[in-house]
Amino acid sequence: MNGKKVLFVSSELVPYLPENPVSLMSYEAPRMVNSNGGQIRIFMPRYGNINERRHQLHEVIRLSGMNLVINDMDMPLIIKVASIPKERIQVYFIDNDEYFKRKATFTDSDGNLFPDNDERAIFFAKGVVETVKKLNWSPDIIHVHGWMASMVPLYLRKYYADEPLFSESRIVTSVYGKDFEGELDATMIDKIAFDGIDKEEVSVLSKPEYNNLLKVAVDHSDAVILAADDLSDDLKSHIDNLSVPVLPYVPLQEAEEAYTNFYNTEVLK
Secondary structure, eight states: OTTOEEEEEESOOTTTSOOOHHHHHHHHHHHHHHHTTOEEEEEEEOOTTSOHHHHTOEEOTTTOOOEEEETTEEEEOEEEEEEEGGGTEEEEEEEOHHHHOSSSSSBOTTSOBOTTHHHHHHHHHHHHHHHHHHHTOOOSEEEEESGGGTTHHHHHHTTTTTOGGGTTOEEEEEEOSOOOSSBOOTTHHHHHHHTTOOGGGGGGGGSOBHHHHHHHHHHTOSEEEEOOSOOOHHHHHHHHTSSSOEEOOOOHHHHHHHHHHHIIIIIOO
């Protein structure tokens, strides 16, 4: 991985959010690349339950200030940054008061999914790409973790298809066990179509539930990592039918060797 540039895009990340399979591997994978001589950038949403003072987040004025259009609405993009001290790893946070100020990640106090989670996912995907464009940083690998980041492969391959910065980038999606029950907003497919993406490309999102979000992500990826050993038969079958390299599930203690080898021999070949 020496000198290779890897962009990590994640729904969740320790130490900013509680430890779970997504947040833990979203920390461990960049740490592995960093320790093996790779260059990394990490992006995640700036949820309102992240303590900005404790984690010393601060706004990056030169990167903030643009508006992203989501379903014909102008939504201001704010970029914040912090560092994970013991690893000297910098993390970029995608922020917007309308989408991320609330003091929770994905659900309200009653456990109900936020009704605008679909728009939050689209905003996050666009926000990451636009910020990386401003940084003028061309990643060799873009590694996606978690369902809130699941629109990133689709938008890179369709909405930003002509963006030269990513023309050589290889997209890897890690697929985790089912993270939520129920569905996102039923009009999600129309909001994606508003951005000029053919509905046929995302027809499964006529039912925007967890497995279908991940199907869209892996369909637009160059490689897939199975990050859980309890995936549904439906999702496993879908991945089995893809013509891309797939890394079977490995436990965390074996991940460094397996991931590094997968990056080098399957993703970057």
